[in-house]
Amino acid sequence: MTAEIPADTNIEAHSALADLPEERAAEVAETIEGRDAGKAGETLVHIDHVTMKFGGLVALDDVDFTIRRGEILGLIGPNGAGKTTCFNAMTGVYRPTSGTVIFDGKPLTKVKRNKITRLGIARTFQNIRLFPTMTALENVVVGADARHHTSVPGALFRSARHRREEREAIDRAVALLEFVGIGDRAGDQARNLPYGYQRRLEIARAMATEPKLLCLDEPAAGFNPAEKVELMGLIKQIRDQGYTVLLIEHDMRLVMGATDRIVVLEFGRKIAEGTPEQIRDNPAVIAAYLGVPDEEVDLDGDA
Numbered sequence: 001m002t003a004e005i006p007a008d009t010n011i012e013a014h015s016a017l018a019d020l021p022e023e024r025a026a027e028v029a030e031t032i033e034g035r036d037a038g039k040a041g042e043t044l045v046h047i048d049h050v051t052m053k054f055g056g057l058v059a060l061d062d063v064d065f066t067i068r069r070g071e072i073l074g075l076i077g078p079n080g081a082g083k084t085t086c087f088n089a090m091t092g093v094y095r096p097t098s099g100t101v102i103f104d105g106k107p108l109t110k111v112k113r114n115k116i117t118r119l120g121i122a123r124t125f126q127n128i129r130l131f132p133t134m135t136a137l138e139n140v141v142v143g144a145d146a147r148h149h150t151s152v153p154g155a156l157f158r159s160a161r162h163r164r165e166e167r168e169a170i171d172r173a174v175a176l177l178e179f180v181g182i183g184d185r186a187g188d189q190a191r192n193l194p195y196g197y198q199r200r201l202e203i204a205r206a207m208a209t210e211p212k213l214l215c216l217d218e219p220a221a222g223f224n225p226a227e228k229v230e231l232m233g234l235i236k237q238i239r240d241q242g243y244t245v246l247l248i249e250h251d252m253r254l255v256m257g258a259t260d261r262i263v264v265l266e267f268g269r270k271i272a273e274g275t276p277e278q279i280r281d282n283p284a285v286i287a288a289y290l291g292v293p294d295e296e297v298d299l300d301g302d303a
């Protein structure tokens with residue numbers, strides 16, 4: 001299926017902003033602007049020599065790399081290489097056996113899972129996890145709620161602060177739905193949306209938490225080639241709005257075309273790190289993928 005994507009696909013940053021009237025597009029862009037806009041290049045995450053063991057199995061072996069603010073970092077590797085484990089260590093699901101994840105200057109090791117969102121890390125899942133009977137808008141507002149500061153009594157008595165936060169959350173949610181291109185379906189129940197819209201809704205919901213780091217776990221799974229290219233264009237546009245993106249994606253051509261840098265894992269070890277061009281020509285990476293029965297793994301793009 002993915003072989004239909006041309007090897008030299010140049011994925012342009014694209015979002016639905018271009019389809020909105022100019023004035024509204026400017027409003028939407030301002031409303032959704034990431035908290036790290038203007039800080040591009042600084043270190044946001046340091047995976048500091050992280051080892052993760054499950055019994056005798058070493059899923060991550062002294063893995064060390066950084067994610068810089070304002071970049072799209074691709075995390076790739078053959079099946080079982082440790083990508084999801086790395087992702088989970090970074091989102092508080094797993095605590096490393098040794099080593100530390102430093103996020104925004106602070107170690108994550110002692111942070112409880114439910115505090116991760118407040119710190120500024122959001123994620124989407126391989127299997128879509130939406131609230132199916134809530135509307136698209138409600139799903140995104142729930143995401144924004146994760147950052148609210150109103151106390152329970154404040155919410156009960158609908159304090160001025162609570163009302164303002166609610167208003168802002170709705171405005172932001174509407175803007176996010178427009179940004180990802182599903183503004184016209186805001187009132188539909190999530191379960192009634194087409195699959196591709198549900199994937200975009202998941203991204204909008206994650207963005208509603210105002211994350212510094214947006215972790216996308218195979219966001220294009222189940223898409224046809226044209227939809228994949230379009231989604232990668234949206235991810236580039238998300239970066240351009242001031243977000244940092246960590247992307248796990250199996251489709252090599254998409255990863256090559258959509259990311260700024262790539263980290264390659266194999267058997268739990270980091271075997272390469274660099275720009276897509278450097279990774280494409282890296283002998284260790286080519287060797288890691290040799291014999292993998294997957295048409296997507298076409299580093300030269302001439303299969």
Ligand SMILES: Nc1ncnc2c1ncn2[C@@H]1O[C@H](COP(=O)(O)OP(=O)(O)OP(=O)(O)O)[C@@H](O)[C@H]1O
Pocket residue numbers: 054057058059077078079080081082083084085086
């Ligand atoms: N909770 C767990 N308990 C035991 N072993 C695990 C656990 N999670 C992952 N593993 C093992 O750790 C290794 C790395 O798995 P991981 O899911 O991180 O790889 P991956 O690169 O994400 O693979 P895939 O591309 O297939 O999703 C595998 O051998 C896997 O079986």
